[in-house]
Amino acid sequence: MRNPAFTRRMVTSLTVAGCLIPLAFVAYRTLTGTLGANPISNLTNRTGLWSLRLLLATLAVTPLRRLSGWTWLMPARRILGLFAFFYGLLHLVVYLALNQAFSATLILGDLSRPFIIAGYLSFTLMVPLAATSTMGAMRALGPRWQLLHRLIYAVAILAVLHYLLLVKIDFQPPEAYGALLVLLLSYRIGASLRRRIAGPVSRHAQTRTTQTSGQSPQRSD
Amino acid sequence: MAILIKRPAAIKPSEITDRALYFDRRRFLRASLLSTVGLPALLARPRIASAALTVHELPPGPFSTHETMTPYQDTTTYNNFYEFGTSKGDPSRYAGAMSTNPWTVAVTGACRHPAIYHLEDFIRPYALQERIYRHRCVEAWSMVIPWIGVPLRDILRRCVPSGDARYVEFTTLYDPREMPGQRSDILQWPYLEGLRMDEAMHPLTLLAVGMYGRVLPNQNGAPLRLVVPWKYGFKSIKSIVKIRLVKNQPVTTWMRAVPQRYGFYSNVNPAVDRVPWSQRYERRIGDFFKRKTLMFNGYGPEVAHLYAGMNLAKYY
Ligand code: HEM
Numbered sequence: 001m002r003n004p005a006f007t008r009r010m011v012t013s014l015t016v017a018g019c020l021i022p023l024a025f026v027a028y029r030t031l032t033g034t035l036g037a038n039p040i041s042n043l044t045n046r047t048g049l050w051s052l053r054l055l056l057a058t059l060a061v062t063p064l065r066r067l068s069g070w071t072w073l074m075p076a077r078r079i080l081g082l083f084a085f086f087y088g089l090l091h092l093v094v095y096l097a098l099n100q101a102f103s104a105t106l107i108l109g110d111l112s113r114p115f116i117i118a119g120y121l122s123f124t125l126m127v128p129l130a131a132t133s134t135m136g137a138m139r140a141l142g143p144r145w146q147l148l149h150r151l152i153y154a155v156a157i158l159a160v161l162h163y164l165l166l167v168k169i170d171f172q173p174p175e176a177y178g179a180l181l182v183l184l185l186s187y188r189i190g191a192s193l194r195r196r197i198a199g200p201v202s203r204h205a206q207t208r209t210t211q212t213s214g215q216s217p218q219r220s221d
Numbered sequence: 222m223a224i225l226i227k228r229p230a231a232i233k234p235s236e237i238t239d240r241a242l243y244f245d246r247r248r249f250l251r252a253s254l255l256s257t258v259g260l261p262a263l264l265a266r267p268r269i270a271s272a273a274l275t276v277h278e279l280p281p282g283p284f285s286t287h288e289t290m291t292p293y294q295d296t297t298t299y300n301n302f303y304e305f306g307t308s309k310g311d312p313s314r315y316a317g318a319m320s321t322n323p324w325t326v327a328v329t330g331a332c333r334h335p336a337i338y339h340l341e342d343f344i345r346p347y348a349l350q351e352r353i354y355r356h357r358c359v360e361a362w363s364m365v366i367p368w369i370g371v372p373l374r375d376i377l378r379r380c381v382p383s384g385d386a387r388y389v390e391f392t393t394l395y396d397p398r399e400m401p402g403q404r405s406d407i408l409q410w411p412y413l414e415g416l417r418m419d420e421a422m423h424p425l426t427l428l429a430v431g432m433y434g435r436v437l438p439n440q441n442g443a444p445l446r447l448v449v450p451w452k453y454g455f456k457s458i459k460s461i462v463k464i465r466l467v468k469n470q471p472v473t474t475w476m477r478a479v480p481q482r483y484g485f486y487s488n489v490n491p492a493v494d495r496v497p498w499s500q501r502y503e504r505r506i507g508d509f510f511k512r513k514t515l516m517f518n519g520y521g522p523e524v525a526h527l528y529a530g531m532n533l534a535k536y537y
Pocket of ligand 1: 041044045047049051052055088091092095099116118119120121122123124159163166498
């Protein structure tokens with residue numbers, strides 16, 4: 001790209017705008033009372049689904065960049081991840097405030113349910129990732145940042161599990177998300193195995209990818 | 222189907238007011254938000270997929286509840302009718318394509334007078350009644366719906382069940398051309414349900430042809446559906462084409478699909494916990510706060526004796 005700073009800004013703002021569309025849609029439907037007969041359930045499902053979708057989008061950025069060579073995609077990754085967290089938070093707030101009306105009986109009563117446990121675990125593991133998403137945190141943590149952010153795989157697995165566990169009969173949607181996740185995970189596993197087998201040459205390659213996926217600004221062009 | 226409906230002797234003014242009430246679309250989010258934000262109600266609503274043939278008022282029959290009825294708009298756009306798709310809006314979007322006229326109903330099996338009827342002939346001998354019932358979905362939401370129909374017992378008596386008739390099995394229409402959901406195999410089609418004979422003969426059990434003073438909209442199971450208000454909604458099978466008296470307990474569609482979750486009885490029971498979510502509470506459509514789910518959906522005084530001595534955790 002001729003002007004890396006411009007490209008970065010464009011990708012960033014377009015990603016932010018895109019991630020805000022579901023929120024705008026939900027807000028519009030809420031304000032106009034067009035969420036249907038069961039608005040609380042509707043809000044719960046939409047926010048949960050968008051959290052999961054953006055999580056998978058976050059995971060798709062690196063494979064997509066490697067396969068296509070579109071390095072300009074990289075700045076989108078952090079934003080997608082942060083919005084996955086944002087919709088997850090919204091989902092949790094809708095659950096606590098609207099579904100359960102902050103009733104301790106209802107909230108505690110739900111804690112024995114496998115799908116609820118998976119949901120809380122998934123969300124909880126997202127918190128440290130969101131908290132260390134800044135450049136400052138990335139620099140401060142050094143190589144441990146990469147290690148910490150591998151938690152995103154656990155977050156995604158738990159989110160798909162959460163979905164699978166709550167379904168009444170139609171397992172197709174959670175299975176489709178699950179299949180996408182398996183695909184993304186196998187790409188990573190494959191890539192890391194290839195690096196390991198290829199030996200010293202690839203150690204160099206690994207350092208390079210680490211830097212790029214670590215979003216160092218000088219590498220993103 | 223206009224012949225189905227009899228004009229009542231007199232309509233009390235209070236009932237007319239009631240009627241206006243349940244067509245009033247009140248909803249907590251809209252009510253609260255619109256009144257504060259003052260936005261006009263932008264109603265991009267799906268059309269009601271039925272010939273909206275109005276029928277005359279009937280006085281509320283026995284067993285009717287006085288609870289606030291769920292708005293018609295909600296009961297006709299928030300449906301589980303997987304023959305048309307699994308999302309709540311699918312039935313109101315697609316059920317319009319189902320042709321319900323002519324419609325035949327077969328009454329077969331262990332009875333003295335098996336027959337195939339045109340729907341009109343099937344219903345004509347009986348006086349229609351209005352029954353305002355609570356409706357509790359297994360998904361933990363509920364509604365209050367004014368049904369119009371005939372007690373199933375009256376219909377069963379006419380065919381004179383034999384001694385072998387211990388259960389009643391019901392079958393929904395199978396027509397993948399008109400029911401797009403049947404092209405997917407998430408459930409085994411046609412949809413099948415069943416009741417024990419004493420449940421079928423209970424005066425609460427209704428075969429409905431209408432609701433809210435109108436002919437049933439397609440998405441609500443036109444032209445003929447079962448209503449068993451003390452059981453989870455999926456027992457109240459829609460768009461019935463066959464009623465068969467049988468000796469052995471039928472294997473119903475949901476039992477076949479997920480036997481560890483859904484049993485033959487499927488009585489509303491807050492203490493039996495077999496689905497991923499809690500059955501202890503429910504959200505009445507239109508309410509903000511959940512309410513406690515009542516044993517047998519609040520029809521315990523009428524039906525509990527049917528299950529005397531039975532372990533309802535085992536026979537779920
Ligand atoms: C923070 C703790 C969480 C709680 C308490 C929670 C709770 C719930 C509840 C009550 C439902 C509705 C279930 C139903 O309708 O039967 C739901 C649905 C869902 N949740 Fe969560 N959840 C949590 C976290 C998450 C996270 C982190 C994700 C994704 C990353 C997620 C994704 C979903 C999805 C995809 C659905 C289903 C939407 C649909 O059926 O269309 N949830 N969750």
